[in-house]
Amino acid sequence: MQTATLETKEALVEKKSMLRINNVSKIYNGSITALSEVSLDIPEGEFVSFVGPSGCGKSTIFKIIAGLSDPTSGKVEMISPDKKETVMDRNEVGFVFQHATLLPWKSVLDNVSLPLELKGVSKKERHERGKEVLEMVGLKGYEKALPRQLSGGMQMRVSIARSLIAKPKLLLMDEPFGALDEMTRQNLHYELLKIWEKTGMTVLFITHNVFESVFLSTKIAVMSARPGRITDVHEVPPYDRNETFRSTPEFSHLVGEISKGLQH
Numbered sequence: 001m002q003t004a005t006l007e008t009k010e011a012l013v014e015k016k017s018m019l020r021i022n023n024v025s026k027i028y029n030g031s032i033t034a035l036s037e038v039s040l041d042i043p044e045g046e047f048v049s050f051v052g053p054s055g056c057g058k059s060t061i062f063k064i065i066a067g068l069s070d071p072t073s074g075k076v077e078m079i080s081p082d083k084k085e086t087v088m089d090r091n092e093v094g095f096v097f098q099h100a101t102l103l104p105w106k107s108v109l110d111n112v113s114l115p116l117e118l119k120g121v122s123k124k125e126r127h128e129r130g131k132e133v134l135e136m137v138g139l140k141g142y143e144k145a146l147p148r149q150l151s152g153g154m155q156m157r158v159s160i161a162r163s164l165i166a167k168p169k170l171l172l173m174d175e176p177f178g179a180l181d182e183m184t185r186q187n188l189h190y191e192l193l194k195i196w197e198k199t200g201m202t203v204l205f206i207t208h209n210v211f212e213s214v215f216l217s218t219k220i221a222v223m224s225a226r227p228g229r230i231t232d233v234h235e236v237p238p239y240d241r242n243e244t245f246r247s248t249p250e251f252s253h254l255v256g257e258i259s260k261g262l263q264h
């Protein structure tokens with residue numbers, strides 16, 4: 001009798017798709033082709049980075065996924081894990097931008113709770129949940145602080161906490177660490193990976209930093225200059241995401257491959 005090893009069994013269980021980008025093109029003002037026939041299938045729970053030159057349409061893809069912009073042709077399907085039908089429910093999508101965009105007059109807790117306030121959730125409930133997500137991003141004790149009293153890295157943590165409060169299934173992060181210094185950025189890499197592992201969310205992440213993409217992702221989509229196309233998709237093998245990984249030959253090899261792909 002043949003018995004499959006654990007790895008073989010796991011390989012046989014195909015991961016469910018969470019997002020299907022089908023032949024998406026986007027032409028702005030009838031003349032600027034930002035995206036040309038972009039297709040990508042993203043299984044549930046993946047961490048996918050998009051790297052590519054400035055202006056290749058990375059933010060445009062995110063806007064289309066979030067339903068903030070319509071594709072000129074093609075479609076994006078988001079498959080909710082909880083429901084049978086294919087849905088594109090904006091409530092299940094969280095967004096984090098490069099700048100924290102916090103309201104300066106509101107406390108950290110009120111900033112984080114804002115999405116629930118807008119939905120009419122009671123103060124007691126949204127503050128409870130706000131405290132939970134602040135703890136997740138390592139900001140317990142800063143509930144009453146104002147944004148100006150925090151460093152850039154801490155403000156970004158608040159922004160991440162705010163995106164988590166509605167428990168998104170899919171988190172879109174558009175160069176969230178681009179404005180931060182290297183040490184802060186690396187610390188946030190660990191925090192983000194912990195959150196990703198704990199929540200099981202699918203994360204899509206835009207970055208110009210190839211090292212960052214290799215460190216964080218399970219999959220990396222490399223894009224060409226305008227009109228943006230996906231030219232390569234790299235799978236990052238499972239590994240322990242710790243400091244040692246950054247100095248391994250596998251890490252350097254992947255960084256080299258992706259950097260080469262970006263030059264084409």
Ligand SMILES: Nc1ncnc2c1ncn2[C@@H]1O[C@H](COP(=O)(O)OP(=O)(O)OP(=O)(O)O)[C@@H](O)[C@H]1O
Binds near residue numbers: 028
């Ligand atoms: N609303 C718009 N109207 C017209 N052109 C636009 C609009 N939004 C984006 N573009 C153009 O579409 C192309 C893709 O823009 P997009 O912001 O998606 O690229 P990107 O890869 O995210 O760039 P960056 O890395 O610099 O942020 C660019 O040439 C941009 O100028």
